[in-house]
Amino acid sequence: MLVAGIVALLVLAGAGGLVVWQVTKNDKPPTTREQFRAAVAAMGAAEAVRLLGAPIGGASTDLTVLKGGQATGTVSLGGLKIDVLRVDERTYVKMPATMLPGGDQGDLANRWITGGAGTTALVAGAVTTPAALGKQLADAVEQTSSFPAVTDTVDDDRTRAWRATTPAGVLTVSVDSPHRVLRLVPAVTAPSIPALPSIPSLPSFPSLPDLTGGALHANLAPPRRAPAALGALTFPAPDVEKTYGTLIDNARQLTDAIDTSYRFDLKGKASFRGCGPSSCTVAQTVTNTFSSKDVEKPSSITVDVTVTMTGDGRPVGGCKTARTVKVNATAALSCTNVSPAWSAFYVRARATRGTHIYAAQVRVMAKATTKATVDKSIEQLRKLLELYRSQQENQPKPSAQPSTSSNTNKCDQVNRTAELARARTKGDNVAKAYSRPKYQGLNQTIAILVVCVVKDGSLYDYAATGGVAMQLAQASVAQPARVVPKVGSEHAEPAAIARAKADAVANPLSPIAIYSTNPFCREGSADCLDMVQQEPGSQTVGPQGRERLSRSAIFNPGIVWP
Amino acid sequence: MTSLLSIRNELYERAGRLSPAAQRVLSVAVAQRSLALLRQSAERDEVRRPVADLAPEGLAVAWAVCAGAPAGSDVADRLRAYGPAGPGDPILFDDQSVLAFVQDLPDLIDEPGLYLGGVADLMFSRNMGDFPERPYGSGELLEVAAQAFEIELLEREPVTPELIERIREHATAVGEALAG
Numbered sequence: 001m002l003v004a005g006i007v008a009l010l011v012l013a014g015a016g017g018l019v020v021w022q023v024t025k026n027d028k029p030p031t032t033r034e035q036f037r038a039a040v041a042a043m044g045a046a047e048a049v050r051l052l053g054a055p056i057g058g059a060s061t062d063l064t065v066l067k068g069g070q071a072t073g074t075v076s077l078g079g080l081k082i083d084v085l086r087v088d089e090r091t092y093v094k095m096p097a098t099m100l101p102g103g104d105q106g107d108l109a110n111r112w113i114t115g116g117a118g119t120t121a122l123v124a125g126a127v128t129t130p131a132a133l134g135k136q137l138a139d140a141v142e143q144t145s146s147f148p149a150v151t152d153t154v155d156d157d158r159t160r161a162w163r164a165t166t167p168a169g170v171l172t173v174s175v176d177s178p179h180r181v182l183r184l185v186p187a188v189t190a191p192s193i194p195a196l197p198s199i200p201s202l203p204s205f206p207s208l209p210d211l212t213g214g215a216l217h218a219n220l221a222p223p224r225r226a227p228a229a230l231g232a233l234t235f236p237a238p239d240v241e242k243t244y245g246t247l248i249d250n251a252r253q254l255t256d257a258i259d260t261s262y263r264f265d266l267k268g269k270a271s272f273r274g275c276g277p278s279s280c281t282v283a284q285t286v287t288n289t290f291s292s293k294d295v296e297k298p299s300s301i302t303v304d305v306t307v308t309m310t311g312d313g314r315p316v317g318g319c320k321t322a323r324t325v326k327v328n329a330t331a332a333l334s335c336t337n338v339s340p341a342w343s344a345f346y347v348r349a350r351a352t353r354g355t356h357i358y359a360a361q362v363r364v365m366a367k368a369t370t371k372a373t374v375d376k377s378i379e380q381l382r383k384l385l386e387l388y389r390s391q392q393e394n395q396p397k398p399s400a401q402p403s404t405s406s407n408t409n410k411c412d413q414v415n416r417t418a419e420l421a422r423a424r425t426k427g428d429n430v431a432k433a434y435s436r437p438k439y440q441g442l443n444q445t446i447a448i449l450v451v452c453v454v455k456d457g458s459l460y461d462y463a464a465t466g467g468v469a470m471q472l473a474q475a476s477v478a479q480p481a482r483v484v485p486k487v488g489s490e491h492a493e494p495a496a497i498a499r500a501k502a503d504a505v506a507n508p509l510s511p512i513a514i515y516s517t518n519p520f521c522r523e524g525s526a527d528c529l530d531m532v533q534q535e536p537g538s539q540t541v542g543p544q545g546r547e548r549l550s551r552s553a554i555f556n557p558g559i560v561w562p
Numbered sequence: 563m564t565s566l567l568s569i570r571n572e573l574y575e576r577a578g579r580l581s582p583a584a585q586r587v588l589s590v591a592v593a594q595r596s597l598a599l600l601r602q603s604a605e606r607d608e609v610r611r612p613v614a615d616l617a618p619e620g621l622a623v624a625w626a627v628c629a630g631a632p633a634g635s636d637v638a639d640r641l642r643a644y645g646p647a648g649p650g651d652p653i654l655f656d657d658q659s660v661l662a663f664v665q666d667l668p669d670l671i672d673e674p675g676l677y678l679g680g681v682a683d684l685m686f687s688r689n690m691g692d693f694p695e696r697p698y699g700s701g702e703l704l705e706v707a708a709q710a711f712e713i714e715l716l717e718r719e720p721v722t723p724e725l726i727e728r729i730r731e732h733a734t735a736v737g738e739a740l741a742g
Contacts, residue, residue, distance in 0.1 A: 372607035435679030445649045467649025469687035
């Protein structure tokens with residue numbers, strides 16, 4: 001029986017080989033252009049992308065970036081690991097003490113740091129969303145003229161794959177469907193896509209605030225840019241749930257994060273007030289200067305003030321306090337030392353003849369965020385995780401690409417241009433109903449998202465705001481519409497899209513068009529990302545760029561949420 | 563059934579027929595009612611604390627101006643300095659109570675105006691979920707009732723220091739009740 005079975009198997013294998021041979025002999029072999037297109041489209045639409053590589057000069061990266069831009073992972077350098085965290089469009093790094101100048105090890109080691117032009121800015125360049133990476137690779141694929149034949153496979157780390165040379169580099173995608181991008185070996189020179197891939201240059205130390213007139217001047221090497229040759233980037237399947245968990249855990253630590261976007265200049269010497277046996281108050285005038293080009297200048301910041309005192313050259317305690325100060329302004333800060341060490345020194349000094357000198361060292365650091373903001377960020381991440389889980393539960397066979405269905409015919413036939421025009425009129429009317437018309441553009445963004453119910457082809461709108469929440473009169477003007485309650489710092493368009501996707505879990509929806517009024521782009525803010533453009537299947541129409549006054553997009557037919 | 567919005571609109575129409583001086587008193591009263599709400603908001607998010615610290619001074623100047631005194635202070639400019647730079651400014655996250663102080667109040671110190679939406683809109687947004695941990699169900703109605711009372715006072719009586727003081731005390735008490 002065993003012998004007979006083996007013979008039968010060999011015969012079948014031979015027959016299969018014969019079929020393939022006949023096809024390839026008589027026809028021009030089909031190329032894999034469509035498979036490469038599918039793979040990069042899947043990457044662009046993915047919930048997350050994991051970037052793994054040893055790109056440059058001994059530095060390696062392992063970053064997972066969610067489609068919303070949140071990221072977590074590490075950049076390793078010479079055996080030392082820098083933790084990376086990106087939430088709320090800000091990138092934070094955490095470095096071991098050995099990577100910091102001696103004077104700052106206590107203040108900055110193993111603490112999240114953001115701002116400045118050093119490591120944070122360089123690492124921020126490594127955080128590329130799936131949509132951005134997918135789009136860059138899609139552009140590269142479109143510029144490629146030669147693709148391997150279907151039969152021209154290679155072994156890529158024990159996975160059957162195709163490999164093509166694109167302007168971005170040598171791209172490897174999986175043969176198994178759904179096709180996935182497995183690897184990119186960047187081109188040595190890729191003039192058409194110089195920013196791809198956005199992997200970090202060799203990190204330098206952060207630009208530290210000059211705290212005490214030079215005491216914290218770091219002896220930093222200037223940032224070294226990456227050499228032209230870049231190593232391979234691989235894209236293992238990300239663990240999205242785990243990534244959310246890590247993001248939430250790390251975000252909790254941000255209440256202690258430091259922002260190095262500020263330079264602090266101490267004015268004059270610290271002065272002492274009311275120093276007696278129970279306490280001693282130290283006052284210091286401090287000017288702060290905001291220097292970051294990566295984030296918008298806030299109106300105020302919270303600073304940590306740390307005072308360390310000595311009496312007769314020995315430590316006599318100190319104090320810590322947090323204060324809110326205006327940015328680019330001078331503020332008087334004070335802190336009161338009530339430690340037993342101070343009391344003991346004071347009593348001893350009063351009882352001992354001679355001169356007793358006491359001194360204080362004041363250190364000031366800008367806090368990167370507030371507890372309230374951190375709480376909101378965590379809440380937002382939890383909601384996104386819940387949304388992701390619900391989408392997974394309702395998609396037993398998840399696909400990284402937007403799903404399409406033949407049942408969307410009615411929705412596919414909707415006049416998208418007309419619906420966009422209607423959304424624009426409604427959005428502008430809602431904006432006009434704002435109670436502070438003089439400040440409307442400064443305070444608020446309105447987004448109107450038009451969706452189509454797949455099961456019956458009916459249309460309805462979502463109305464969302466960024467900045468100030470929707471007012472009663474505005475909600476009235478927006479009718480008929482589902483008014484999206486504002487959540488934290490969420491912008492108008494993502495809020496509308498997220499709500500529609502959540503509703504679509506129970507009742508599938510096909511997005512038609514979205515319009516938003518004058519948003520935060522005018523200021524040339526780093527916030528001004530093309531959030532709508534990152535939505536799979538959307539095509540931005542109308543004015544674009546940072547100076548545009550409004551944004552709008554039409555979604556391709558055939559897209560079904562969730 | 564008459565909607566809250568239609569009641570508000572009718573009141574705003576009546577307020578629009580008052581003298582500029584009376585409109586200013588009415589609007590400063592709205593800001594006065596926002597003070598306790600702003601303090602509450604600043605406790606949640608310290609980025610709003612500097613505005614809460616400065617607001618009483620701004621209100622004192624605004625009431626004095628209502629009574630005919632010159633502004634004589636740069637408090638309007640100092641309040642404006644905390645204004646949002648755009649819809650993404652953290653000072654607007656979750657709550658908009660600062661706007662009565664960084665936009666409405668400085669404008670009212672500079673010249674008479676009619677800004678009545680502050681507290682009512684704030685109550686509406688808090689009911690919509692900005693402050694999920696506590697109910698503000700009837701807050702919007704209380705604010706509208708307070709405005710109706712003050713509009714009727716200003717329709718009946720000329721703007722005098724005594725009337726201004728009565729409205730100020732009334733607004734302060736209602737503001738505390740709204741935040742309580």
